[in-house]
Amino acid sequence: MYSEKVMDHFSNPRNVGEIENADAVGQVGNAKCGDIMKMYLKIEGDTIVDVKFKTFGCGSAIATSSMATEMIKGKTIKEALNLTNRAVAEALDGLPPVKMHCSVLAEQAVKAAIYNYAKEKGLHFEELEGFNPDEEHDHHDHGHDEEDH
Amino acid sequence: MYSEKVMDHFSNPRNVGEIENADAVGQVGNAKCGDIMKMYLKIEGDTIVDVKFKTFGCGSAIATSSMATEMIKGKTIKEALNLTNRAVAEALDGLPPVKMHCSVLAEQAVKAAIYNYAKEKGLHFEELEGFNPDEEHDHHDHGHDEEDH
Amino acid sequence: MKKRVYLDYSATTPMKKEVLDEMLPFFNVQFGNPSSIHCFGRENKSAVDKARSTIAKTLNAGVDEIFFTGGGSEADNWGIKGVANALKDKGKHVITTKVEHHAVLHTCQYLEKDGFDVTYLDVDQYGMIKIDELKAAIRPDTILITIMFANNEIGTIQPIKEIGKIAKDYKITFHTDAVQAYGNVKIDVKDLGIDLMSLSAHKIYGPKGIGLLYIKKGTKIHPIIHGGAQERRRRAGTENVPAIVGFGKAAELAYENIDEHVNQLVTLRNRLINGLQEKIPYIHLNGHPTKRLPGNCNISIEFIEGEALLLMLDMVGIAGSSGSACTSGSLDPSHVLMAIGLTHEVAHGSLRLTIGDYTTEEDVDYVIEQLPPIVERLRQMSPLYEKVKGGR
Amino acid sequence: MKKRVYLDYSATTPMKKEVLDEMLPFFNVQFGNPSSIHCFGRENKSAVDKARSTIAKTLNAGVDEIFFTGGGSEADNWGIKGVANALKDKGKHVITTKVEHHAVLHTCQYLEKDGFDVTYLDVDQYGMIKIDELKAAIRPDTILITIMFANNEIGTIQPIKEIGKIAKDYKITFHTDAVQAYGNVKIDVKDLGIDLMSLSAHKIYGPKGIGLLYIKKGTKIHPIIHGGAQERRRRAGTENVPAIVGFGKAAELAYENIDEHVNQLVTLRNRLINGLQEKIPYIHLNGHPTKRLPGNCNISIEFIEGEALLLMLDMVGIAGSSGSACTSGSLDPSHVLMAIGLTHEVAHGSLRLTIGDYTTEEDVDYVIEQLPPIVERLRQMSPLYEKVKGGR
Numbered sequence A, B: 001m002y003s004e005k006v007m008d009h010f011s012n013p014r015n016v017g018e019i020e021n022a023d024a025v026g027q028v029g030n031a032k033c034g035d036i037m038k039m040y041l042k043i044e045g046d047t048i049v050d051v052k053f054k055t056f057g058c059g060s061a062i063a064t065s066s067m068a069t070e071m072i073k074g075k076t077i078k079e080a081l082n083l084t085n086r087a088v089a090e091a092l093d094g095l096p097p098v099k100m101h102c103s104v105l106a107e108q109a110v111k112a113a114i115y116n117y118a119k120e121k122g123l124h125f126e127e128l129e130g131f132n133p134d135e136e137h138d139h140h141d142h143g144h145d146e147e148d149h
Numbered sequence C, D: 001m002k003k004r005v006y007l008d009y010s011a012t013t014p015m016k017k018e019v020l021d022e023m024l025p026f027f028n029v030q031f032g033n034p035s036s037i038h039c040f041g042r043e044n045k046s047a048v049d050k051a052r053s054t055i056a057k058t059l060n061a062g063v064d065e066i067f068f069t070g071g072g073s074e075a076d077n078w079g080i081k082g083v084a085n086a087l088k089d090k091g092k093h094v095i096t097t098k099v100e101h102h103a104v105l106h107t108c109q110y111l112e113k114d115g116f117d118v119t120y121l122d123v124d125q126y127g128m129i130k131i132d133e134l135k136a137a138i139r140p141d142t143i144l145i146t147i148m149f150a151n152n153e154i155g156t157i158q159p160i161k162e163i164g165k166i167a168k169d170y171k172i173t174f175h176t177d178a179v180q181a182y183g184n185v186k187i188d189v190k191d192l193g194i195d196l197m198s199l200s201a202h203k204i205y206g207p208k209g210i211g212l213l214y215i216k217k218g219t220k221i222h223p224i225i226h227g228g229a230q231e232r233r234r235r236a237g238t239e240n241v242p243a244i245v246g247f248g249k250a251a252e253l254a255y256e257n258i259d260e261h262v263n264q265l266v267t268l269r270n271r272l273i274n275g276l277q278e279k280i281p282y283i284h285l286n287g288h289p290t291k292r293l294p295g296n297c298n299i300s301i302e303f304i305e306g307e308a309l310l311l312m313l314d315m316v317g318i319a320g321s322s323g324s325a326c327t328s329g330s331l332d333p334s335h336v337l338m339a340i341g342l343t344h345e346v347a348h349g350s351l352r353l354t355i356g357d358y359t360t361e362e363d364v365d366y367v368i369e370q371l372p373p374i375v376e377r378l379r380q381m382s383p384l385y386e387k388v389k390g391g392r
């Protein structure tokens, strides 16, 4: 059901762990849905010099976390904010429809960390306009066509 | 589904045919139900000296006709009138429940022939009281337990 | 061993060796539940997907329009009750015919008890519905038309494309029971305008206990077997993997050489019909002379009764049927034969011989040789025959 | 080949060789339709009768009380909807539990849409219903109690005999889903006071796609698959002869040495539970400690999620499940685990390992060896675990 890329990132996840004294930390998801992602960023200037994650969740939650950290490491904050869930999913050679919410979660986790960072530092990023880290996203629509049953 | 006896009487039926100038002829059943039995009797005194049948019907209709003719041949009219459908069925080592109506038909065919004979000759047999050869018997209740469907 | 000639392919077929071979590993090697996450399950999921796609292709349907069931009867029940329940707020009128298989007929009768109104269309002497009568039967509250593709007893093939067109014009859901047609007729669900269609594998040399309902995308229908999330949440129950795989293989075999298959059946069937008609007086063919299933020969043999005939045929090793095999629990004359206007006695004397892929010319000739004396023997016993011999 | 350890016997089982051997002739040699009159059919009728009688004996039921279906889900749907429809004039209240299989639960929910009233009984921390609550739920319009025999996820066995007694006292029809219990528990339908019971062959090393509904003589129930006269006019569809024969053989094998079979499973299961509990902190057993299915081990492993766990287990060749296999189309936490009071996160971390006839001590030891490092690895990735390591 998963691509080889997903299985690779699941079984050998990159950047697992915590960053002591991280500059930015963001956590999204909740245990009810079975996925919690926590991201730690080390930021120098406007560059993300290090990133780590911890994830409670299914195979694709772990794989998307891993892929997302790889994709933003060494990038600017702006670039990181422009990371979309589709880009993460594509980088993994796709996700099953029922798992697309995991990639959404990964995007949200990056945003949440930067949101917290911006709040602390009094910075403003237009990419974060309208973003609310506590919002309950309907990321658990499993995409079944329940049409009429 | 049929006993060996039934199959024997079906594949080698005894007394098939007609009797020219029979003393008694009786026909029961109708094409709607798929069974018509016609019996011809040759009667001397009060003895059935010969009997033949013709049957349009299923395997057990043919077998019960054959068995019934065997059972009344050489018997007195009274004895023939006392032939029950159960006796015919038993003599055949039983019939499937859905086929019991065939044995009823055989009993009726004998009775009908004697009824006609009695009418013609002005005879009276107490065994025929209440017997009406034209009555529609519910002999096509196939015995299914349709309980509640 | 005694000669055995099986001419009851419409009742059921032997499974082809290729089908069995394909199924075998799934019984005890690759036996996992396809809904499971582990490899025992995953490998089966792809086997199921493959079968689904093979079958979809034979119908010009999408893979997401094929839903496996426990047989043709379940598919018929689902198609009809599922739509009736989904649309009952829109209307409660259903149109069908007098010649449907019992799986359709009894389902419609059950709906009647449930407050639905059902029109049973008449058919002509060949078992064909009349398009005008179908149109006339349509009401504002008609929600479903269910008309079989090909009749299981007399083989008559209905004008499905015309029916599909009418259903579309009036925006009525159209279900067809194609259990007998599948494998014997080319079916393009899109071209024919079919919304729902029932199939069964054991009629095409596949396994028993597996069928399917084709559901055109967007068709409103409720499930009838609720439970697990299988079949995209529409038909619950652990997938019958070996049977699905077998169904897929049987479908592939049926359609890879369908023209040849049909030609062969038609040739043999005509040989049989002609041979019998030449040798036996007072018989006539039931069903449409040309618009009929390739393997179907249904004849009425006057003055004798079908069961006795079947028993005598059985004694010489010939397997046929009288009316539908499914209805033989009751020996009432077939509703199909009554609907085409036969009298009770002629209906009782009907014989259905259905030819299939393993039937040979020799088999057919054997029947042509064996049947006439049997018929004559039974006629000699029949009180209905004497009149004719005397009279006509 | 890589080591493969199948511990998902509750999802489905491999078919036993003896079962397959028994089935094989019926696919293409003795393939006739048992409803047919000819010998191809007759010989199959007796094979079906034999299987029916074998199974009836294992249940202390009459042969005329066994009705084959296309699986356990169909049997559940039939038992429930069939009674609801037959008795709806008497009342429209049904009692069930919160821990039923989806085949029961979703059927009950469908009835609710249809105007029925359903009480879903709570269960205690072990998944047991409380007899007092059952009694309290009974109303004058209660027509059906449907409570599963043994739970498919956590293995808890309900007090069926007490339930049967209450149902009888109140003259309410009692249906039980014994799909998981059959073959693992001795079942005497008369002694237990069961009116209707669903079984499925593929859980006892028999074929998929075949199940049955036991219907106590005299029980009022409508069919749900209408059509031909099969199964004494109660369940239409050409009999799935090979599968019925296989079901019969599987039943025979299951009950000829049931005590031994159960002992073996219990021994291995306890070895597994004890081994894991010794080696892994923060885990606990779900379900009743003693009143549980012999092969069932269901544990919650805190701080990690089940799917990830299953994938890692799969990589080392171990097949388990997290929640019911049938529900894995949705990854919502199992309703059963929620009903016994687990929090969402603990429910997500549940692992079901079910042991069967082919499980060896070696298999169990392999799991006890492989699981702890996997759990530790996933916990190291989990943001929920850090707090504990820091805190507790």
Ligand SMILES: Cc1ncc(COP(=O)(O)O)c(C=O)c1O
Pocket (backbone or CB within 6 Å): C236, C237, C238, C239, D010, D011, D071, D072, D073, D074, D076, D101, D103, D148, D150, D151, D152, D177, D178, D179, D180, D200, D201, D202, D209, D211, D326
């Ligand atoms: C308790 C229970 N009931 C019903 C079912 C459904 O049975 P089947 O898969 O044969 O439809 C299952 C298994 O899937 C089950 O475990």
Ligand SMILES: Cc1ncc(COP(=O)(O)O)c(C=O)c1O
Pocket (backbone or CB within 6 Å): C010, C071, C072, C073, C074, C076, C101, C103, C148, C150, C151, C152, C177, C178, C179, C180, C200, C201, C202, C209, C211, C326, D236, D237, D238, D239
């Ligand atoms: C036209 C038709 N519909 C439905 C069925 C029922 O199919 P099944 O026996 O697979 O339930 C049959 C055959 O029995 C049939 O011939």
